Every structure is written in C-alpha cells, then in structure tokens.
Amino acid sequence: MGKRGAVLLLCAALLAAGGCASRESSGGTGQTYLVYYSALSNQQSESAVAGERRTLSGGQEAVTALMDLLLSQPQSAGLTSPFPSGLQLLEWQLEEGRLHLDLSDHYYSLSGVDLTLADACLALTFCQLEDVDSVYVTVEGHELPYRTTQQLSMENILLAGGADEPMSLGVDLWYLKPGGRALSVERRQIVKTVDQTLVQAVLAAWADGPEGELLSCLPEGSQIRSVELQDGVCVVDLSQEYIDGLPRSEQTAALTVYAMVNTLCELDGVEAVQLYIDGEPAPAVGGLPLDRALIPDTSLSETGS
Template identity: 75%
Template sequence: MKRRGTALLLCAALMAAGGCAARQDSAGKGEETEYLVYYSALSDQRGESAVEGERHTLPQDQDPVPSLMEVLLEGPDSARLTSPFPDGLQLLDWQLEEGRLHLDLSEQYYSLSGVDLTLADACLTLTFCQLEEVESVYVTVEGRELSYRAVQQLSAGDILLSGGADEPLAMGVELWYLRPDGQALEVERRQIVKTVDQTLVQAVLAAWAEGPEDGLTPCLPEGSQIRDVTLQDGVCTVDLSPEYIQGLPQNETAAALMVYAMVNTLCEVDGVEAVQLYIEGEPAPAVGGLPLDRALIPDLSLAEGSY
C-alpha cells in the first residue's frame, strides 16, 4: 500500500447497469449467502477495471456488515487483486439508519490519499451497497469526517468501476508544484479524468503539465514538450524535448525542486516506484550536480524544503 499524507476527492461517475452488484443466495447452500467483496485490480496490467469483486460466502446467521468488513481487511484470495486498505485498519463501530451505513474506522485510514483513497472508498461502497438495506456508505475516522473530502456520503452512483479500455476514469490526484517562495514543494489536490486513449501515467502527467490552479508555481519549463511517457517494471520513463533541460535553473537546488515536482507527482500513481527522464530518446544530462541520467525515486521531504 502506498503512503501519502492527505486524501482527495472520490471519483464520481455512473456505474454500468445502474447499481451495485446484487446479493446472491448460493445454490444448494441454504444456510449461506454469497457476496461480492471488492479489491483493487490496478496491479493487473491486463485488466480493464480499477476494482474487481471476489465471491465470498457467509453464514446467513452472521451479521453481514462486520463479517464483510472482516473479509475486506483479510485481503483477496486472488493474486491478481490487492487490498486497498492500510495495515492495521480496524472497524471501530458501525450503524445502519434509513439506508445509510455509517462505518467508523481506525486512524490508519488517514494515511490514504489520491488513487489509494479512491480505491478504498470504492471497495467499501461497492461491497456494502449490495446489501438490500444499504443505499449509501458514510465513512468517518475515529468519529471524525475526512474534512478534505468533498463528498462524505457515497452511493453506487458515485463510484466508477471500470477505467480501462471501455470508458473514462474520474479520480483524485496529488500534483506537486513549487511554492510561491520557490523554497519548497507543495501538493495541489485535483480531480481529473483519464480518457479512453490515455494510460494512467499519461493522464496524470498531462494534468500536471497544465500547471497549478491554486496559486502555486508551475514546474514544466516554458516551451517544453512531453514526447512520450511509459511505465514498465515500476519505472516511469518520460521523454521530453530539449527545452526541458534548457529551461531548468542552473542552481542545483532550484532545478532539483522542479525535477522532483514531476517525479513525486508520477510516483503517486499506483505501480510507479521511480522516474527516468529522457531528452529526445537519450538519458537526460546532469544539471549542475544533479544526476538525471538515472531513475529517480520520490523525495517527499521536499515539501519541507529540506533538499
């Protein structure tokens, strides 16, 4: 599970077939009920969905809410799927009233942000909305709302299951830019849409290249063109035009902040562990003492200006 300090907006789009998966009684098992329990499918490079349901049966005499939560936190059986939840997460309390299921979770849920939060929220909502009596899911952490979330109460219509070849994916992202004083980086949280002809890294980088919306300073030098961006074995390769190197400051610290604004942004994407910069198909040259001819891992400390 990836790390990040603050969470974002949840994706908002209509699900195909107009609702959550229905609960199904298991054939020939009168004392059990079958449910779909949802997990992240982003690690499956050949998949076409952001999340995918895995079938589990529960005894009919068990309360389905805590039982399904227990299955969610245990993680998937399939090697293609992964748990979107942080280690140590617990269900502290729950209440169901007039169709709204209130889940109060432990503090580990605060660690989720960006795509990670989107996936966790989606898996909770889709798993519990299949219960006939649940119309929406309301998540708090130790009794408090996530103040940075625009939508607190989530229903089936707020979740987009697929984001592969068939339809766009709306998602929250964290984009890194320079602070106005130029001394450190800061995150701008935004909702973007990945179109059907984009990969996830292409969509995130394109949104970042548009520049900030909230008073921060852009970090793509003027005139720079993004020629290509690909992801393989955890390394995101970005091929840029010569204007990128030409436009970076000669000061090593200032150049590092602009470079790592891109690196940190791309490494927010699930599956990206490092970023390799190329200039017209060749490894980028050094800028001052800053080596750009190797894969760079994110440096979150730059939010404190400690480069």
C-alpha cells in the same frame, strides 16, 4: 482462484442501474458477495477496481466479515487491498439505508487516487447488502474535510473503467510553492480518457500546471514525448527544452524534478521515475542524478520556509 472469480467494474452508469452488483441479504451467513480491490497495479486490467467473489462463513455478520475481507489481501492475482496496514473498523451502524463506518486513524494516510479507490471499494462492496443504499465513512468520529462527497453510493462513485468509458478520480499533483524553496500538493479531480493510460492522464494533468497559487514545474517549451510504466518504473521521455529550462539554482532544479517524480509515484504500481531526453537516458545535471531512476521524496514539502 486467479482472475476467474474477478468481475471488472464497468462504469458508474452501470452501477447506478444495478448492472454490476446484485443485492444480497444483509444476514450474511453463507452468502456470496463481490469484494472490491484495487486493480491499478494490473496492467492487463481495463478497470481501476475489480470484484472478487467471496462466500461468508456460517455465523459471520455481513458488515464485519466483509470489512475483514476488504482489509485482507485478495486471492486473485493482480489485485491489492487499497487500505493501509493496521486499519481497523472501530464501529458501524446501519440506519435508514445509510451504513456508517467509523475507521481508525490509519485512514487519514489516504489521499488522491488511494482515497478514491478505497472509498470506491467500500461503497461497491457494502452497497450490495439489501438494506444498504449508501456508505458514510468517518475516522475516529470525524469526517475527512478534503473529501468532496461524504456519503458514498453507487450513483456517485467517481470511477469508471471499461474500455469504452472515461474514468474520473482524485489525484495529488506536486508543484513548487511561491519562492521556489519547497513543494506542496494540489488535489485535483481529473478524467482519464479512453485512449490514455493512468500515468499518461496524471502526467498530462500535472503538465497543465496548478490551478491555485502554486508554480508550474514544467520548464517553458518542454514537451512530453511519451510516458509508460515498465516493471514499477515510470519512463518519461521529454524534449531537450526540459533540461535547458531547469532553474539554475540546484535546490530549485531538484524541487522541479521531484515535483514530477512525487506526482507519478503517488500512483499504485509506480515505484520510481526514469527520465529520458529525446529518446536517450537523461544526463546528470550538476548534482542532480537524472541518469538513474528516481524514487519519491515527500520530505521536500517541508523544506525551506
């Protein structure tokens, strides 16, 4: 159906006012709903998620039918399901306006932006049902302890996405552990301003450094000249101070570089990172192949002690 049937998520304020999705009967048979998917890989989209109009077949129960659609791939170009392969709805219960969805342990694999988008798609899709005011998600009966909000509704979805609205979302930022022998993740809530792309916002937040005990991975004096996404490769242009300031230890230098690579590759649509220095492709530094696109290496969080 292309993008004709897709309606962009405008902003959280409009959603709270009921301006994006209308209520439908919870019976579901023959009803048409907006089923929400990730739009981050669509560089033409002005929103993090988008809704695709789908009509339920006769005899289908609305909750299970909508969940089946959420877990399948959308029909619209540029949209993708934000849910991990193999995820299943184990059980659901609707009580006093709260829809409790108990999901399989595949949901544990989501974090940062991916978790934010998945939560948003669940809330925006199911809160269209006439009797559903909020969505409560558990994984095999347990809450996700690192989720800031357990009960999801249109009022508290941490997303906006219109051209004139900021977008707030959770991200995973990679930094050095004390001692410089391994990496670790700091979960952060950031705001993408209207004049930033998502990769710009995430890289700027990362460059600000960690808020806790982890160590910054941007060498002192380094400047980020530009960052843009090109066909799945995030091209980052840095100043000469970045190369000059890398640690002398090859292991620590590699961790410093991959902290940036892993952070950017957390984003949907980013498969690798290519570094430039003052507008030219970065040279190899010792054993570090900075002269080529680098793919993420999440095993670095387990190295060292």
